[in-house]
Amino acid sequence: MLGIVEQLRDKMQRTEVYKSIFRHSYQDTQRNRALQILDNVFLHLHPVRISRHATNIGFTWGMGGITFLLFIILTVTGVILMFYYRPAAEYAYDDMKYLMNDVAFGPLMRNMHRWAAHAMVITVMLHMFRVFLTGSYKAPRQFNWVIGVFLLTLTLFLSFTGYLLPWDQLAIWAVTVGTNMARATPFLGSEGPFGPELGMRIDNDVRFVLLGGTQVGPPTLLRFYVLHCIFLPLIAAVLMTVHFWRIRKDGGISGPDVSTKKF
Amino acid sequence: MSRKNFLNVAGWFAFFSFLATAVVGAIRLMVPRVLYEAPSAFKAGYPEDYIVGKVNENYKDEYRVWIVREIDGFYALAAICTHLGCTPRWLSLEKMFKCPCHGSGYHKDGVNFEGPTPRPLERLKITLADDGQLLVDRNIKFLYEKQEWSKPDAYLNYG
Ligand code: HEM
Numbered sequence: 001m002l003g004i005v006e007q008l009r010d011k012m013q014r015t016e017v018y019k020s021i022f023r024h025s026y027q028d029t030q031r032n033r034a035l036q037i038l039d040n041v042f043l044h045l046h047p048v049r050i051s052r053h054a055t056n057i058g059f060t061w062g063m064g065g066i067t068f069l070l071f072i073i074l075t076v077t078g079v080i081l082m083f084y085y086r087p088a089a090e091y092a093y094d095d096m097k098y099l100m101n102d103v104a105f106g107p108l109m110r111n112m113h114r115w116a117a118h119a120m121v122i123t124v125m126l127h128m129f130r131v132f133l134t135g136s137y138k139a140p141r142q143f144n145w146v147i148g149v150f151l152l153t154l155t156l157f158l159s160f161t162g163y164l165l166p167w168d169q170l171a172i173w174a175v176t177v178g179t180n181m182a183r184a185t186p187f188l189g190s191e192g193p194f195g196p197e198l199g200m201r202i203d204n205d206v207r208f209v210l211l212g213g214t215q216v217g218p219p220t221l222l223r224f225y226v227l228h229c230i231f232l233p234l235i236a237a238v239l240m241t242v243h244f245w246r247i248r249k250d251g252g253i254s255g256p257d258v259s260t261k262k263f
Numbered sequence: 264m265s266r267k268n269f270l271n272v273a274g275w276f277a278f279f280s281f282l283a284t285a286v287v288g289a290i291r292l293m294v295p296r297v298l299y300e301a302p303s304a305f306k307a308g309y310p311e312d313y314i315v316g317k318v319n320e321n322y323k324d325e326y327r328v329w330i331v332r333e334i335d336g337f338y339a340l341a342a343i344c345t346h347l348g349c350t351p352r353w354l355s356l357e358k359m360f361k362c363p364c365h366g367s368g369y370h371k372d373g374v375n376f377e378g379p380t381p382r383p384l385e386r387l388k389i390t391l392a393d394d395g396q397l398l399v400d401r402n403i404k405f406l407y408e409k410q411e412w413s414k415p416d417a418y419l420n421y422g
């Protein structure tokens with residue numbers, strides 16, 4: 001019995017398809033382990049080796065990693081929600097209700113998306129807090145801190161644009177209140193410093209472009225939808241790629257004492 | 264300039280002009296030219312149809328405007344909370360406007376008396392149209408804190 005299983009496994013591991021996906025064996029040699037990481041498109045952003053302290057949860061709190069996991073969850077559940085949700089004023093609210101009441105596992109998907117979004121805002125802040133506490137923003141990691149600030153902003157923008165999509169009273173008024181702040185943008189806002197002097201009016205300033213009108217309306221819903229589902233996640237994904245790559249290029253996760261760093 | 268050099272410069276010039284045009288075009292595209300919003304000025308019926316002392320809410324849903332009839336005239340209030348832009352509610356028994364968002368309160372004349380808002384509601388230009396109807400222009404605002412409520416079109420004298 002066991003013989004047959006092993007024979008089959010052997011046969012499978014020798015096929016062209018298997019060898020194209022798993023390019024190296026499980027041989028436990030330094031060289032083979034390095035090659036397994038290097039030759040995989042998904043893993044090659046990782047360092048081939050990391051220092052022992054980098055795996056210590058007490059040091060990183062794993063907050064960057066958890067943030068990334070939440071981002072993946074949000075991407076998957078978000079795409080699933082897109083199968084039912086239509087970003088038009090006539091449909092949006094009803095589609096959300098439909099998802100919650102009549103779609104099998106709709107509430108699960110929507111709630112996963114919502115809770116993961118809330119959690120991501122919290123974890124990204126805790127991650128930033130950790131980086132600050134461990135002094136990991138110092139050279140040579142200052143560039144990654146800057147990338148991180150953009151990632152934090154993107155996370156908040158993702159939350160804000162997603163907030164409008166249920167198209168209920170809470171959504172519309174929360175976004176009304178939030179986007180009213182854009183009026184006060186310097187130079188580009190109709191009520192901001194130097195805005196009126198530069199010819200900014202309620203119907204041509206930065207808030208107008210964001211809303212696609214002078215008030216939160218159907219064009220705003222569509223704009224926020226595109227920002228939320230395409231534009232912002234795409235930029236965030238690119239910046240995360242740089243973020244992870246940069247960690248490795250800056251010598252891996254910073255440690256308690258760099259001079260005694262052992263691999 | 265050699266021919267090769269010229270083609271090189273011309274090629275890059277064409278490339279960057281194309282790119283610049285596309286970028287400018289994409290930015291301009293984001294600014295809509297047509298709005299499907301209610302017009303800024305509207306006629307609000309005949310003065311005789313208004314009841315003295317009452318806050319008229321007929322034009323609130325579409326235009327976000329209250330029209331108030333006093334003994335000696337009319338004023339129009341923008342139904343936009345001056346805190347952060349929600350729509351307050353007129354509570355006819357309490358005789359005040361209350362905002363559901365953060366609790367700002369305004370007297371009937373639009374002056375604020377509680378909540379986080381820093382200033383009174385805005386008044387809008389109100390005049391009589393040629394056909395005798397009230398005419399409200401939401402584009403022209405009068406701000407209390409700039410002493411603009413005493414300007415001519417902020418209040419329509421009507422006996
Ligand atoms: C979408 C948001 C973000 C994701 C997915 C993310 C992910 C990660 C991951 C997985 C790490 C590895 C270490 C760890 O897990 O703690 C890391 C490290 C780092 N992150 Fe982030 N991060 C994000 C936002 C930020 C923010 C907001 C900042 C600060 C402004 C920041 C600055 C850094 C720095 C400087 C490092 C290197 C730390 C070290 O080497 O010890 N990141 N990030």
Ligand code: FES
Pocket residue numbers: 177344345346347348349362363364365366367378379380
């Ligand atoms: S928007 Fe009315 S009280 Fe804040």
